[in-house]
């Protein structure tokens with residue numbers, strides 16, 4: 309590749325010389341080695357770490373993450389169908405080391421915004437100049453009677469990828485043909501709005517191949533859901549949706565869909581006002597959610613259970629020099645997705661570097677995309693570009709895959725979904 | 739909170755910070771949002787979405803505008819390109835033009851690549867100079883681009899779904915007439931073979 313675009317590159321550098329020197333020019337004197345600590349090395353936290361270091365390598369960045377490796381939730385539904393291995397969604401922190409990011413495997417147990425330090429389980433305190441809190445979501449087990457973290461080891465939520473993803477896959481493999489899988493879909497707002505429906509699609513794809521007499525029932529706490537038209541279109545085409553033999557059945561809240569309890573001994577979900585019982589061979593309960601437990605404990609949430617932030621910088625409106633990004637923050641009208649978390653992290657990284665350098669924050673920009681793979685060679689997507697208007701994040705363009713997309717387009721969207729996965733994971737961890 | 743601070747600052751500074759410069763489009767801020775699909779700094783990990791680093795400014799701007807106008811078909815880029823002003827697109831063009839190109843590390847069929855090399859010389863080199871490594875006159879970089887992406891685009895040109903420059907269409911027609919549609923596959927293998 310030595311001389312690829314040699315000439316083009318020279319011309320380009322001349323054109324951008326001005327912009328580059330502007331960005332790097334006024335080097336305000338400041339203390340060397342200012343410290344940024346990041347709670348949670350998931351999608352948002354790891355991205356922020358890398359982009360802070362890319363923008364200013366003098367900043368000391370430390371991630372404190374409780375797991376030694378990270379499993380992406382994205383494409384974990386393909387692990388359920390058997391189209392992908394659990395290893396293929398596992399990422400480590402060596403790539404970030406190359407960017408000069410220190411990762412400490414430990415759990416953050418407390419945040420003291422007055423003393424500007426965090427406390428960990430095993431490694432004592434860490435002082436910071438700026439703190440990024442990116443703990444993702446916590447599950448509100450208490451919204452489902454009879455459900456808790458222990459029961460979830462067997463009646464999984466699998467809404468944090470890893471061991472529960474594997475358990476759920478094994479249960480699907482062990483199920484007899486003719487069995488019933490029930491998925492309880494949570495109320496808004498929650499991590500990955502299209503996720504439960506992609507999950508139902510992937511499971512139906514597996515069942516169609518191997519256990520065609522079986523079915524998936526979605527018990528929903530909502531009246532409608534993300535990309536509903538595109539999902540039901542695909543289900544009609546692929547899984548007989550709407551017919552007596554449909555492999556997918558969806559029950560809205562008003563059709564007794566909202567799950568309020570679990571009878572674990574009988575693998576039964578209890579839903580609706582009548583207490584309708586749905587006995588399943590494989591039960592998957594995705595409960596309501598709120599910001600990760602550490603954000604709740606550190607008084608970063610409001611009454612909604614999520615963290616209010618200044619949307620230009622993602623600085624908490626509750627505590628100074630503390631920033632919250634990813635699923636845990638309120639970034640309306642962005643959904644809680646991996647793409648959104650990655651995009652918010654870059655806005656936040658830019659804002660933190662600007663504040664450490666005593667510069668003005670640039671105009672922020674945000675993007676979201678969620679691909680869903682609903683069958684063989686069948687991908688669909690939703691995308692949006694956002695800008696800051698006043699103090700809210702407004703969608704300026706975007707939308708859904710057209711309903712009448714051709715088979716070729718759907719096939720390409722699946723390949724682009726895989727490309728998205730390869731690129732976003734290397735953008736985060738590479 | 740910030741809302742109150744900015745106007746105050748402007749007043750204090752006697753409006754020396756002009757609004758337009760405070761709100762100028764920032765190429766890195768904008769360009770980094772694309773990395774989720776196109777890779778950090780526009781260098782894609784594939785297998786299908788294209789590397790967009792090192793494009794000439796004009797090529798990049800033309801591409802974004804043709805997605806916007808719908809002249810060029812896309813699965814998703816129209817939905818994204820629609821979100822940006824001319825000024826923002828120009829800022830991103832500068833950003834990506836300044837980022838180095840990296841040829842994709844990918845599989846290819848050596849026999850087809852050899853056949854493609856000759857076809858390239860005969861039919862394409864005139865505009866896609868230096869074996870397709872050089873983005874001249876808006877032709878983009880073909881060498882080292884992801885093969886799946888090249889295949890999609892060659893198929894779209896061939897079907898007439900993506901408009902191609904008249905002379906390119908003529909050359910392709912001539913080539914396919916003489917060597918069959920398989921020649922397109924030879925060419926994409928050739929570009930994929932370049933490291």
Ligand SMILES: Cc1cc2nc3c(=O)[nH]c(=O)nc-3n(C[C@H](O)[C@H](O)[C@H](O)COP(=O)(O)OP(=O)(O)OC[C@H]3O[C@@H](n4cnc5c(N)ncnc54)[C@H](O)[C@@H]3O)c2cc1C
Nearest residue numbers: 348350351352374381382416443444500634635645646647
């Ligand atoms: C089934 C499914 C499919 C999905 N598919 C997509 C998709 O196709 N596209 C998409 O864009 N998004 C998708 N998502 C959503 C995406 O996974 C999340 O939005 C994203 O992971 C949010 O990133 P985050 O950094 O906020 O949280 P996370 O990625 O969950 O990271 C939080 C990290 O913080 C750590 N942590 C928490 N508390 C502490 C503590 N006290 N101390 C130390 N570490 C701590 C956790 O261990 C974790 O590693 C999907 C989600 C699910 C469940």
